[in-house]
Amino acid sequence: MGTYAEASTPELKAELDTLNKAYTEFKAKGLSLNMARGKPSPEQLELAKPLLDCVNSTTDVSAYTKADVFNYGGLDGIPEAKALMAQMMDVPAENVIVCGNASLNIMYDMVSRAMTHGVLNQKPWCQAGPVKFLCPVPGYDRHFAITEHFGIMMVNIPLREDGPDMDLVEQIVAEDNTVKGIWCVPKYANPSGVCYSDEVVARLGALKPAAPDFRIYWDNAYTVHHLDPAHPVKIASIKTACEEGGNPNMWYEFASTSKISFAGAGIAAIAASDANIEDINRQMAFQTIGYDKINQLRHVVFFKDLDGINAHMAKHAAILAPKFAKVRETLDAELTPTGVGKWTDPKGGYFITFTGMPGTAKRIVELAAGAGVKMTGAGAPFPYKKDPEDNVIRIAPSYPSLDELSQACALFCLCVKIASIEKIIATH
C-alpha cells in the first residue's frame, strides 16, 4: 500500500483491521507510559545531585558571598545568583531579580500585579475593562492558563518558522490599546521548537503599541537547552531590540534552572529594564522579605558561571538527543510511507510537535491513552484548549527511558494511522 491518500476504501478498511488488531495487542501489554509533560528524566536529575552538597553544615559561606543567606533579607536575590542568572539571560546583573523555584510563579505574579496594581504607573487592568494578550500558536499551555485564569482575552497569532507572524502582531498592537502583552518562548519554543530570527526580535522591539503598558513576556525557558551543544542556536537580545526600537521598558524576560538543576527545586529569575526592576522590587516587598537564598547559593557554588551551566547542559543533551532521535526515527519509518502528518526537528528544548490530518488530534490522544500512553491533551498548545484544526499534538520525549519511548512511539504511530484512516473513510 502507498500513501493513505492514494489508497482505495477497501484497502484502507483492510489496513484498519490490521491496525486495530495491533492496537488490541498493545493494549494487552498494560503499558503505563507518559509523553505528556516536559519533565527531566531521572538520569538528568541525577547529574545535579552534587549541588545538594554545595552548601552543607561545614561550608564557609563567606568564601562565596557577603550575603547572610541564613537570615532574612535580600529581596532581589544574592548578588552572585543575580550574576549567574544574568550571564544565562545575557543581561546586566542589575537588571535581574532572582526569586523562588519557578519562573511560572514569577509570570503569574507579573500578570496578577498588573491586574491589581497596573504596570509602571498605568491603570490596574482589573479597572481597565477587557484586556487582551497575543498568543503565538502553538504555544505553552501554562501561559494560556494564566491569562485565561485572569479573564484576559487571548488572540491567536500564527507562529511561523522564524517566530510570530509579525505583520499581524504589528497591526494589532498598534491599533488596539487593550492589547497588553504577548507570550513568547523565543528559543526552542514550547512546543514547536521554533527559534525567533533576528529580524523578528528586531521587529518585536520596534513595535509601536497603542497601550503604554504593553509588554513582551519573553519566556526564555530553553536558552541553554541545546540538543547539539556544538551548534547552539543564538537568538537576538530582546533587551537590545527594545532599546534600539525606542521601547526600553517593553520587555520582561523569564528564565529558571528548573530543567538545568532540579525541576521544582531550581532558582528562577526575571530580567527587566531599570524602571521595571525598581517597580517590581517595590511591589514584591509587600509579598515577601526574600526568596530562598541558600538555594541560590547552592546554584552559584555548583555552576559557578555560564560555562559551568553549559558544561552541565551538554550532559543533558547527551541524554536527551538520542530520545529526540528515537521519536523522529520512529515517526519517519512508520508515518512517512503513509503520507500522513509532519513533525518538527527541534535543535533544543523539550518538545516535538506532530501535526496530523485535521480532525484527528483528539482521537489520536484518546487512542494512545486507551492503550496506556499519556500524551499532552489535544488542544493544550492553544488558548482555551481549542486547536482550530484539531491536528496538533505535543510530544514530550524527555522523561521516558529509550526503551519506553520506543514502545510509546510505536503505539503513537499506530494511533495516528488508525485515526487517520478512520477520518479518511468517514469523509469518503
Added chain:
Amino acid sequence: MGTYAEASTPELKAELDTLNKAYTEFKAKGLSLNMARGKPSPEQLELAKPLLDCVNSTTDVSAYTKADVFNYGGLDGIPEAKALMAQMMDVPAENVIVCGNASLNIMYDMVSRAMTHGVLNQKPWCQAGPVKFLCPVPGYDRHFAITEHFGIMMVNIPLREDGPDMDLVEQIVAEDNTVKGIWCVPKYANPSGVCYSDEVVARLGALKPAAPDFRIYWDNAYTVHHLDPAHPVKIASIKTACEEGGNPNMWYEFASTSKISFAGAGIAAIAASDANIEDINRQMAFQTIGYDKINQLRHVVFFKDLDGINAHMAKHAAILAPKFAKVRETLDAELTPTGVGKWTDPKGGYFITFTGMPGTAKRIVELAAGAGVKMTGAGAPFPYKKDPEDNVIRIAPSYPSLDELSQACALFCLCVKIASIEKIIATH
C-alpha cells in the same frame, strides 16, 4: 529625684541636661545596633545547620518519602511535610498545603487571589467596592502593609490582654458586609506578646459575619516559640472554634519554620477547611507546578515530628530568654523609678512592647537612631503607620548579642527619659 510626674520643672531641666550629656557620650561611641526586626540571631541559625546535610547527593530519599522530590509535581507539598506542619499547626494533614519559604507570601497570595478571583465562589473583592479588614492593634506591620497595598480599608480594634476587643469585633462583623477579614497573631502576638484566651477564640469562631467571604487570617507564627519551654502557652484551635461556631470555612491558618530553621529558607504552610483547601489548590495550580520539595524533605528529615521541633525550639529559648530578660531588667532598673512607661513580659515570640507617654514614641525612635540604635519605626505596629497616641514602640531583642543588647537598652532608656522630660516640660 522621684518620678518625673512628681518632679518640678527645674529638677526636670537639670535632669535633662545630665541625660543629654550622657546621650552625647553614647553618640561618640559610634554604635551601630539594631533592635528593629524580629530576626533570629546567628547562634539560633547555627543550630539548624545540620539540616543542610539531611538531603545530600548520597541520601536514599525513598527511605523518607515516595514523592519524587527532584522533579515537577506535588502542588500541595510532600505528604511527610504536610504531616509535620499539621502537627505543629494542630490540624489534620489533609487540611494543610505546604508552600515555599514564607508564610507572608502565602498571606499575600490569599489576599491577592481574593481581590482578583474572590473567596470560595464569592465575588472578587476588586469588583465588590470598598473592602475592610479588622486590625487588632498593636499588630504586625507586614500584615497591614499587604492590606494597605491592595487598597483594603483597615479598622483598628483594641487588643486586650486576652485578644481583640470581641464586643467590637462581633458588632462590626455582623453589621458590615464589606468587612472581609481580621488579622490575628493569636499566640505570643507581634508585638504585644498577647495570647488569645479560649473564650476569645470561641467567640471568634462563633462570629456571625454579614459577609459570606469573611475570613479569620490566623497567623500562628509563634506557635512553638516559647521563652519558657517548660511552661508553653496553649491556645484553643481556631479550626475547632469555627466548626463549633457553625463557620467551618471561616478560618485560614498560616505558619512557617522561618524562625525555627532558617529565616528565608524555611518552609511555610497554610491550613484551612476541606472546601477552602480544594479552592486554594485549584487556584494555585495556575501559579505553580509545586514548591521546593527538596527543602520540604530536609525539614522532615531534620525535625522528624513535633517533638523534634519542640526540642529544637528549647535550644532557641535558651538563647532568647536571657535576651528578653536583659531588656526587662534594664527597663525595670532604669525606667521604673521615673514612673514613665510600661513594657510587656511575653512568654514567647519575638517582641517586647514598650508603651511610653503619649506623643513620645517618634521622638524616642529618632533619638535612638541618632545614637546608632535602630528601632522599629514608631507607628509601625498600626495600620497606615499611625499610632493614635504616638506612644508604642516594638522592641526586638533577638538579633543583637547580649552585650550589644545591654548597650542598646541602656541607650533606649536614656532616649525614653529625654523624650519624656522634653514632653513634660513642653506641656508645663
